[in-house]
Amino acid sequence: MTTVTLCLIVKDEEDCLKRCVDSVRDVVSEVVIVDTGSSDATPEIARGLADRYAEFPFRGDFSEARNEALGLASGDWVLFLDADEEMPAASADALPHLLAHTAPEVGGMTLLRYNFFRDAGFYTTPELKLHRRRPAVRYERAINESLWGSITGAGAEVVASGLALNHFGHCRSxxxxxxxxxxxxxxxxxxxxxxxxxxxxxxxxxxxxxxxxxxxxxxxxxxxxxxxxxxxxxxxxxxxxxxxxxxxxxxxxxxxxxxxxxxxxxxxxxxxxxxxxxxxxxxxxxxxxxxxxxxxxxxxxxxxxxxxxxxxxxxxxxxxxxxxxxxxxxxxxxxxxxxxxxxxxxxxxxxxxxxxxxxxxxxxxxxxxxxxxxxxxx
Missing domain, CATH: 1.25.40.10 (Tetratricopeptide repeat domain)
Known part of the structure; x- marks a missing residue:
C-alpha cells in the first residue's frame, strides 16, 4: 500500500490549521507539523493533529524550515501543504488511486491551486505539492522555495496530477x-x-x-x-x-x-x-x-x-x-x-x-x- 505523509510548516495559523488537515486526513498515513514560532494557539492545535510535531526557529530561510519537516516524514510520498490550503473532496478521494498507478519515473506532481479572495474572485497557480520521498529531494532557495531542481536533478519527472487545491490566504485582511x-x-x-x-x-x-x-x-x-x-x-x-x-x-x-x-x-x-x-x-x-x-x-x-x-x-x-x-x-x-x-x-x-x-x-x-x-x- 502506498503511504503518504502530510507535511506542514506553520506559524500563527490557529484559524486554518484544522480545516487543512481534516481535508486530507482520510487519505494520508501520517501528519508532520513543524511550528516556526507561533504566538497563538497553533502549537496546541498542531500537537493534537500531528503524528510528529516539532518546533524549529525560523531564520529567514523557508527551504530550511520545509526540509526540517521532510526529515520527519516516513511515507512513500509527501504532500506538503500550507495551513491556509484545503484539498477539495473530489481531489482527496482521487489521490490514493492516482499514487498507486503513478509511473516510477515520476518524482513529483503539481496541483492546480485556486487562490481565492474574500469576494469569491480567484486566480490559479500550478504548485509542486506532491513528491516521492527521497533523501536527495530537498527544497532549494530561501524564498520562493522549490523542489523542482532536486527532483529533475535526480533524473525524475514532474507532471501534472489532475488534482485541485484551494488556497484561502488572500481571504485575510x-x-x-x-x-x-x-x-x-x-x-x-x-x-x-x-x-x-x-x-x-x-x-x-x-x-x-x-x-x-x-x-x-x-x-x-x-x-x-x-x-x-x-x-x-x-x-x-x-x-x-x-x-x-x-x-x-x-x-x-x-x-x-x-x-x-x-x-x-x-x-x-x-x-x-x-x-x-x-x-x-x-x-x-x-x-x-x-x-x-x-x-x-x-x-x-x-x-x-x-x-x-x-x-x-x-x-x-x-x-x-x-x-x-x-x-x-x-x-x-x-x-x-x-x-x-x-x-x-x-x-x-x-x-x-x-x-x-x-x-x-x-x-x-x-x-x-x-x-x-x-x-x-x-
Missing part, C-alpha cells in the same frame, strides 16, 4: 495581505541583487507591485524580465497580467497571444487569451479558447465559469446557469464568500482574477442566471 506583499518585495529584491540574470524575481516583483496598484513600476519590471527570457511562455504570461492591469485590452490580448505562440497548448494561456478577447469585446471568439481549455486540462474548472460568462453576455441564461452549476459542483469553494470582502476597499483585487473584469463571484452569477432563465421561460 487587506492590511495583512499588503504587509506580506511588502515582505516578499524586499526578499525578491535581495534575490534579484544576488542573481540579476534570473528573470523570475523581477517578474514576481512585477506581479506583487500590480497588487499594490504600482502599475508603471510593475510594467518596467515585467519588461525587464521578458528581456531576460524572451522565449519563456511563463514570463510572457506574467507580462500579459501586468499589461492587463494597465487597462489596455488590445495590448493585453497581443501579449497573451504572443505567450500562447510559445506554448500553444498551455491551458492558462488559452484561458487568459479568452479572457482578453472578452475584455476586447470579442466574446464569440473567446468561447473557442475556453472550450479548448476544458479539452486540454479539465482541472481548469473555471473555464466553465468563463464559458458561462460568455453565455450570460449573450443572454443565453439557461446555458449560463448550467455551466455555473457544473463549476460549483466540481469545486464547491467557488461559492466561498465573506461579506467583509465586499466592503473592503481594494481597487486592484480584480486585476488578479482569471475571469473577465466584472466577475462578482459564482454565487451571484448563478443566482442571476437562474432568475433570468426563469423569466425567459415564463
Amino acid at each position: 487587506l492590511v495583512s495581505r499588503e504587509e506580506k506583499a511588502a515582505r516578499y518585495l524586499t526578499a525578491f529584491e535581495t534575490e534579484t541583487a544576488r542573481d540579476p540574470s534570473d528573470p523570475f524575481f523581477p517578474a514576481f516583483r512585477a506581479l506583487i507591485l500590480r497588487t499594490l496598484g504600482r502599475f508603471e513600476e510593475a510594467r518596467d519590471l515585467a519588461e525587464r524580465a521578458r528581456g531576460l527570457a524572451p522565449d519563456s511562455a511563463l514570463i510572457n504570461l506574467f507580462y500579459g497580467h501586468v499589461i492587463r492591469a494597465l487597462g489596455h485590452p488590445e495590448r493585453t490580448l497581443a501579449a497573451y497571444q504572443h505567450a500562447l505562440s510559445l506554448a500553444p497548448d498551455d491551458p492558462a494561456l488559452l484561458n487568459m487569451t479568452g479572457v482578453a478577447l472578452v475584455e476586447a469585446g470579442r466574446a464569440d471568439e473567446a468561447a473557442g479558447f475556453f472550450t479548448a481549455v476544458t479539452r486540454v486540462d479539465p482541472t481548469y474548472i473555471h473555464a466553465r465559469i468563463n464559458l458561462g460568462l460568455v453565455a450570460q453576455s449573450q443572454e443565453r441564461w439557461s446555458e449560463a446557469a448550467e455551466l455555473f452549476a457544473e463549476a460549483l459542483v466540481a469545486n464547491p469553494a467557488f461559492g466561498h464568500y465573506d461579506w467583509k470582502g465586499h466592503v473592503e476597499i481594494d481597487p486592484f483585487r480584480a486585476t488578479h482574477f482569471e475571469t473577465p473584469f466584472g466577475y462578482h463571484g459564482l454565487g451571484y452569477h448563478l443566482a442571476y442566471a437562474r432568475m433570468r432563465a426563469h423569466q425567459q421561460e415564463a
